[in-house]
Amino acid sequence: MTATKGLEGIVAAQSSISSIIDGILTYRGINIDDLAEHASFEEVAYLLWYGKLPNRAELADLQQNLDTYAVIPSEVIEGIKLYPKDTNSMAALRTAVSSLALYDTSSNEMSQSANILKAIKLQAQLPTIVAAFARIREGKEPIAPKQGVSIAHNFLYMLTGEEPADVAVKALDQALVLHADHELNASTFAARVTVATLSDIYSGVTSAIGALKGPLHGGANEAVMVMLEEIGSKENVNAYIEKALANKVKIMGFGHRVYKNGDPRAKHLQKMSLELGKLTGNMELYEMSVQIEDLVTGQKGLKPNVDFYSASVYTALQIPRDLFTPIFAISRVSGWSAHILEQYENNRLIRPRAEYVGPVGATYVGIDER
Numbered sequence: 001m002t003a004t005k006g007l008e009g010i011v012a013a014q015s016s017i018s019s020i021i022d023g024i025l026t027y028r029g030i031n032i033d034d035l036a037e038h039a040s041f042e043e044v045a046y047l048l049w050y051g052k053l054p055n056r057a058e059l060a061d062l063q064q065n066l067d068t069y070a071v072i073p074s075e076v077i078e079g080i081k082l083y084p085k086d087t088n089s090m091a092a093l094r095t096a097v098s099s100l101a102l103y104d105t106s107s108n109e110m111s112q113s114a115n116i117l118k119a120i121k122l123q124a125q126l127p128t129i130v131a132a133f134a135r136i137r138e139g140k141e142p143i144a145p146k147q148g149v150s151i152a153h154n155f156l157y158m159l160t161g162e163e164p165a166d167v168a169v170k171a172l173d174q175a176l177v178l179h180a181d182h183e184l185n186a187s188t189f190a191a192r193v194t195v196a197t198l199s200d201i202y203s204g205v206t207s208a209i210g211a212l213k214g215p216l217h218g219g220a221n222e223a224v225m226v227m228l229e230e231i232g233s234k235e236n237v238n239a240y241i242e243k244a245l246a247n248k249v250k251i252m253g254f255g256h257r258v259y260k261n262g263d264p265r266a267k268h269l270q271k272m273s274l275e276l277g278k279l280t281g282n283m284e285l286y287e288m289s290v291q292i293e294d295l296v297t298g299q300k301g302l303k304p305n306v307d308f309y310s311a312s313v314y315t316a317l318q319i320p321r322d323l324f325t326p327i328f329a330i331s332r333v334s335g336w337s338a339h340i341l342e343q344y345e346n347n348r349l350i351r352p353r354a355e356y357v358g359p360v361g362a363t364y365v366g367i368d369e370r
């Protein structure tokens, strides 16, 4: 038995949810470029769960369910109030999502209909949790979700208490579409491994949030912003990046396990970053990002991934840096839950082997002889 480090190139599941073929990403066979251009995030979530785009009645039905379930149990809010104010936002989200299961009497029901309803509940509840956490840590009261508006609209509203601008809602909605699913990425795999034991959907999503948190995965969008802040201005880009590359420091937001010719989501986020920069009259972050891309691609051949330009997009939307990865989770919970449903439909325990490289034939030594 020989291990494949990082499971690179290993095909670990069959899936009909999203595909990456010749560098093209599709959800249920539809090119991500078309979805980013034309679809709302709610339509995409429906597509991931049900395998088809919703008609008007189906979309209205989903919207009604999202409205109903966006209100989170008061016990979860009270729990968030007990978290340390300076705690990591992904740790807070992971804990709060795990606690949702405590107040859902159907958490262990395993029928397809019960699980799809829980997927919708989780989709509705994650934005409320993230917005509530962001306000509570600032000593403010959480804002109740609005009815009849999109998830992007509701999230921005619950964060600030103000009606968001249409352009901000559109940008966030498109970012949510682009982050919704991505084949067997690390967090989705974590979710599938967890539920393949026939554990519940809350456990699967909690595992996924833990995996997304790391800077090699979803945590990279926050890490990109940390880097941009450290660089500070365009004049410092060259020296910073040259030094980092010389010291073999990884540049956050670049590289990808499955794309060698570029991440198809990055161009949409770059365009959004440019448009928002023009609109806000602040082009500094966009221009710094382009300068970084030129250097990293020129010198290392590495292209930006989905996380690189999302940092300047979210900053232009005035979203605090440490909410970038929770926003990723708000979107990706659609994909995680679709994969969880797919795993249940055709389940087998996921239990690979390890190549043993430890000592052989070692003997037990009594505690007094050690």
Ligand code: ACO
Pocket (backbone or CB within 6 Å): 006, 215, 216, 217, 218, 220, 248, 249, 250, 251, 252, 253, 254, 255, 256, 257, 258, 300, 302, 305, 306, 307
């Ligand atoms: N900056 C500098 N060098 C890099 C980078 C980077 N961002 N990414 C890869 N490399 C180099 C590695 O140092 C390595 O070089 P070596 O062969 O000389 O040692 C080579 O490219 C291969 O890199 P690996 O880390 O082995 O590639 P892997 O497929 O395992 O990792 C990953 C992919 C984790 C995305 C990696 O490119 C990386 O760490 N990027 C930065 C973090 C990041 O942006 N993560 C988000 C990914 S997208 C997402 O999850 C949503």
